[in-house]
Each structure stands twice: as C-alpha cells, then as structure tokens.
Amino acid sequence: MNNGNSFQRISGTPRYVIDEELSQIVNLSMVLEMPLLLKGEPGTGKTMLAHAIAESLHMPLIVLNVKSSMKLVEALYQYDTLTRLNDSRFGDSQRDVSNIENYIKMGKIGQAFVADARTVLLIDEIDKADTDFQDDMLDVLDQMEFDIIEIDKTIQAKHRPVIIITSNAKKDLSDPFLGRCNFHHIAFPDDDMMRKIINVHFPDVDKCLRDSAIQTFYQLRKLNDIEKKPATRELINWVRALNADPDFHPKQLAKGQTPYLGVLFKKSRDYEHANRVFNRVG
Amino acid sequence: MFLNFFYQLKNHGIPVSPTAFLSLHKALSLGLINSLDEFYTASRALLVKSERYFDLYDQIFAAYFKGADLPNEESLAIDDMAAALLEEWLRDPKTITSYFGIDENALRRLTPEALLEYFKKILEEQTERHDGGNRWIGTGGTSPVGHSGFHPGGMRVGGVSRGKSAVKVALDRRYRDYSLQGPLTQALVGEALKRLRHMRPAGPKDRVNVDSTIYQTMKNGGEIEIIFDRALKDRLKVILLIDNGGWSMDPYVTIVQTLFSYASAQFKELKTYFFHNTIYETVWQDPARYKKPKPIRDFIKLDPETRIIVVGDASMAPYELMARDGSIYISDRAGRPSVECLRYITKTFRHTIWLNPVRENHWPYTQTIDIIRKIFPMVELSIDGLEKAVTLLMEK
Numbered sequence: 001m002n003n004g005n006s007f008q009r010i011s012g013t014p015r016y017v018i019d020e021e022l023s024q025i026v027n028l029s030m031v032l033e034m035p036l037l038l039k040g041e042p043g044t045g046k047t048m049l050a051h052a053i054a055e056s057l058h059m060p061l062i063v064l065n066v067k068s069s070m071k072l073v074e075a076l077y078q079y080d081t082l083t084r085l086n087d088s089r090f091g092d093s094q095r096d097v098s099n100i101e102n103y104i105k106m107g108k109i110g111q112a113f114v115a116d117a118r119t120v121l122l123i124d125e126i127d128k129a130d131t132d133f134q135d136d137m138l139d140v141l142d143q144m145e146f147d148i149i150e151i152d153k154t155i156q157a158k159h160r161p162v163i164i165i166t167s168n169a170k171k172d173l174s175d176p177f178l179g180r181c182n183f184h185h186i187a188f189p190d191d192d193m194m195r196k197i198i199n200v201h202f203p204d205v206d207k208c209l210r211d212s213a214i215q216t217f218y219q220l221r222k223l224n225d226i227e228k229k230p231a232t233r234e235l236i237n238w239v240r241a242l243n244a245d246p247d248f249h250p251k252q253l254a255k256g257q258t259p260y261l262g263v264l265f266k267k268s269r270d271y272e273h274a275n276r277v278f279n280r281v282g
Numbered sequence: 283m284f285l286n287f288f289y290q291l292k293n294h295g296i297p298v299s300p301t302a303f304l305s306l307h308k309a310l311s312l313g314l315i316n317s318l319d320e321f322y323t324a325s326r327a328l329l330v331k332s333e334r335y336f337d338l339y340d341q342i343f344a345a346y347f348k349g350a351d352l353p354n355e356e357s358l359a360i361d362d363m364a365a366a367l368l369e370e371w372l373r374d375p376k377t378i379t380s381y382f383g384i385d386e387n388a389l390r391r392l393t394p395e396a397l398l399e400y401f402k403k404i405l406e407e408q409t410e411r412h413d414g415g416n417r418w419i420g421t422g423g424t425s426p427v428g429h430s431g432f433h434p435g436g437m438r439v440g441g442v443s444r445g446k447s448a449v450k451v452a453l454d455r456r457y458r459d460y461s462l463q464g465p466l467t468q469a470l471v472g473e474a475l476k477r478l479r480h481m482r483p484a485g486p487k488d489r490v491n492v493d494s495t496i497y498q499t500m501k502n503g504g505e506i507e508i509i510f511d512r513a514l515k516d517r518l519k520v521i522l523l524i525d526n527g528g529w530s531m532d533p534y535v536t537i538v539q540t541l542f543s544y545a546s547a548q549f550k551e552l553k554t555y556f557f558h559n560t561i562y563e564t565v566w567q568d569p570a571r572y573k574k575p576k577p578i579r580d581f582i583k584l585d586p587e588t589r590i591i592v593v594g595d596a597s598m599a600p601y602e603l604m605a606r607d608g609s610i611y612i613s614d615r616a617g618r619p620s621v622e623c624l625r626y627i628t629k630t631f632r633h634t635i636w637l638n639p640v641r642e643n644h645w646p647y648t649q650t651i652d653i654i655r656k657i658f659p660m661v662e663l664s665i666d667g668l669e670k671a672v673t674l675l676m677e678k
Contacts, residue, residue: 021323024320024323024324025323025324025327026307026326027314028314028323028324028327029327031312031314032305032308032309032314032328034305037331038325039333081496082490082492082495085495085496085499085506086506088504089499089504089506092452113508127587175297178331178332179299179302179331180300181331182327182328183326183327183330183331183332184327185333185336
C-alpha cells in the first residue's frame, strides 16, 4: 500500500473556486490520511469540490452516491449469482463457472481500492444512509481492507484513496464517525467570492449584469419565510438565463423587474412569495 | 503543546477528543502548520466536528491567542434577549414601548443596530437578573414579556426552538448563524422521520428473488426457473392526533404544521384527527372539531400495528383529564374520564408516542404532563426528540 505522503497541493481549477482555508484543509486531510467530511447548504459546491480535487491532482474520481436503502456490501462488491447460474446452465460464456471470483464485481469503494493509481473517492450524501452503514463504512476506510466472504479473500487497498464525504444534514453524524474525519463547513460565499465564481463560469459576462444579478440574488436570499433559499447553483443558472435573453437589460433589476424567478425558487410557495415582493408590477 | 487550548475548548462544551488532538500534533510534527492562520484552520478541521461550534471555537481561539475576552453567560443572555426584543419591536412597537415607558417615535428613528444597542443598554441597567420572576424581562418567568414564559395570552419573545448550546453573541463573527439551532423546517422533519417505515411487498412482481430462484432451479435439476417478487414499498399506517385548540398550543402552530405537511407527504396511509387539550370519546376529522366526529371506540377496528402519534402540549387543568365530566365542551361530557380514553388508545395500539412541543425541562412543572407521561411515551418535539420517537415507534 502506498502511504503516499506526497505533498501534492491543490488549488482552484478552471471550473471551481477554492478558497485558501479549504485548500489547506484538503491538503491536511490528504497528508494525515483522514477522510474529509464536508457540510454546507445545498448548492455550495460540496460535490463540485471533489471533482475539482480530482481534476487538480490528476487523479481519477470515483463517486459513490449513497442511497437510503444501501447496504455496505453493495458499496464494496457484488456477487453476481444470476450470471453464474446462467453460465452453469448454458455454459456458453468464456468465464470459468467453478471460479467464483469471476462473478465478483467491485462496488465503488472496491474499485477505489483495487485501482492501479491513487484515486479520489467521493462518498456523496452520506446522511441518506443509516448510522450502521456510516460506522461500518468508516471501519473499512480505516482498515483500508475488506473481506469477500464468498471467496474468502481480503481486498487491500493498493493506494489509499483521497476520501471526500459530503453531508447535507443539519443533524450531526454519529460521534465515532466524526471522530475519524476531518470536518469542514462550506460557508455560503460572500459577494466577492460569488463574483469570482460567476467569472469562472461566465468569463465574458457583462460586468454590469453580473453585479446587479448578484446584488438582487443576495436580496432575494434575505427574504423571510422562504423554505428553500436559492444557492450558487441557482444563481449560475439564473445568470445563464439572463445572459441568454436578448431583451434583458441589467437596469430592469434595479427597477424592480425580476425575470425568471422560477430558476431561483423551486417551491411554488417560495416562488409566489418572491414574485409578490420583487416584481412590483403595475 | 497547546494543552491548555485543548482544555479550554473542552471546558466550553465543544466535544473534542484526545485522538483528534493527537492528529493535530501529527500535523504539526509533519510541518503542515506553519503559521497561526494555518493552525486556526487545521485545528478547527481536526478538533471541531460541527459547524454549530465554529462560533464558539472562534471566540476561544481569539481569547487564547489574541487575549480577547471570553463571553460570559450574563452578556450572552442580554444579547440574546436584545435581539429578541428587536424582533418583537419590529412586529409590534406599541407593546414594547409601553412596557419600557419610552417614546415610540424616538425609537422609530433609530437604525436596527442602534436599536439593538439601546435594548442592550436597558437590559444591562437591570441591577439583577430576573429569571423565574414575574416582573421584568427575564427567562422562564411568568411576566408577559420574556422568553418561554407561561403567561396566558401573553406576548412571546424569542424563537420557538432554542439551541442546546445556545452561545449567541451579537458581535459580527463569521459562523454566528450556525451556532443557532435553526427552526424545525420541513426538510429537518423529513430527515428525522425518514427511518419511520414499514416495508411491505407491493406492486407488480418485477424483482428477481435470487435465493428462491437458486432453490427452485436446483429443485428442477438445473433447469433455470426465475422467481419474481414484488418490490418493497412503504406501507406504514399512521394516525396523527393533533391538539389544535386553545392559546396554549398557539406558539407551536408552525412547528405542528411543518410536521403535518411532512407527514402527509410521506405516509400513504395517514389519518389525521383533531382534539382540544386531551382526548375524550371523540376526535374530529375537521380542524374546527365540529363536522366530522370519530368515536375512538372505532379505533379497535383498525390494524393494531398502526402507529399513533399524538401532538399536544398536554397542559390543561387536571380535572379535564381526571374527572368524568372534565371536558370543557358540554357535548363531550359523557362516558369515561380522559385518562381512561388515553389508556384505551395505548392498549389498542402497540406503538404510540406523544410529541410535546413544550421543552422537556419544563415538563415537571405541569401536573397533567406528568400524568400523561405515565400513559404515553412522551418526547419533546425537536429533532432529537423525533429521532427518539422514531426509534420507539419502530421497536418490535
């Protein structure tokens, strides 16, 4: 196993803006070989970060999308009994039916372990799974090995993957889980950061449009009684919409006309509320 | 190194673990931390595992390394209260000004920040604290102005749910927001109730049952026979009983609505009934508790596996609960006393829970809560409480 104390440094990529603090924490987690747990409002770029890390480290990215019904073994490996049964009956495949190993397929964590190069393993939305899954998974990630019961074989990680775990939950994860991770909370970007983010996504957007859109965006976020506040992802889509509309002029925003609110507010109650406050029509 | 800092964090209630502290030292010895700024970031990532404590961490860090003042409890309470007063003032300036005896128009000219400072000054001028008193502003008292008070019809200052580690300061710090325990939003309720499920096979047979397939194939002497099953779907039956009457439930209306809107989206087989204060022989299907009565003796016809969730503050006059004619509604004054009706429900169904929006540390002060607690398992209507409720409801 490669202990990989490689002091690879990450910084931003063309698609993602990483602030100083975050990149330090990522580096720290890589060197200490601890998973990094990222929390933050939906749409602050938790998932994007893993993509950015993989890109800037030139490592392949393996994504495990956690589902609520998921069992840990599914993330590790799968024993394809049906194919084996089929092969044993008809015997027309190249596989050797007596060798069970031919019917073991690696799950996402397994893939990261057996990969020939160091990978970035993103475990997305861990909070969806139950606590047992979370704790057992960290055991595997701690030991860097797991057993395949069917063939009595232990899979050891060839290279310790860089592990990024994201969680949307406001609720804290279990203590043993937290004890083994580094933690970072991605704060909602301030308007300076937001301008950088928009620049990264739209290098040649009109400055005036960008600034007034961001200004309106932060005002919209300040609205009370909104269930789902618009996040970065919504802003980017909104700017894209405004940018594409030839009839739109930034001055409209200042005048109290806010088009395409539906891009920002996804819940009908929120949308109506924002529409009432922000579109002072007639 | 930094041992004092570690204990400072611990003593202020941040759950820090020695292992994490060792990791921090490992990071230091590996030369990963070369400046105070880097130490700030690194030790936070390693030691502090929830954004709720970021704010507290900031303060302790500042106190330890820059010699800033640590917050004391007194000033926190004042800041907290001043913010609550400001909110209340925005909603209803008249009441506030009349309690303080100040000119409303003078206050109207102030900016929110200045107003906040002004309220703080008034609060600091109080020579003593008034917790539990009945006169002035304080916490837990019976004066009409204050937080979590019990004054009927009184004005409520402050939020619905307060954080357990409520360290809140009015200073401008980055993570201030996260140290507040936010209101119970629909998403949060969803989070907590997600595990409340009862999987039953339903729908078309389209899932391969591997074990039966292998068994059947072997039985056929190797002739493959694939066995299909129905997919598992959630078929949990839930009855939600909501106390929707009287002023005592008013502060909790939003929180109950949230619970209700989540529950109706989540559970396919959900029935909701309403009652006032406590349950007698009848509950109602309509919120006005008038048109569609449902006698609780009909409950016996239902599946005993149905989960019963009662939402109510369980606070009332004791006779309403104990006496045979205790109901405040004449039409209800027949049959058993309410305690008997409640016992009947817990006997009919195996899984029952009472969600109480009143904070748990206030429970001992209300007699009827104590009585009902002995009949129903009772938990606080908060995220932690919901978690507990789900565990109880899913017990075998």
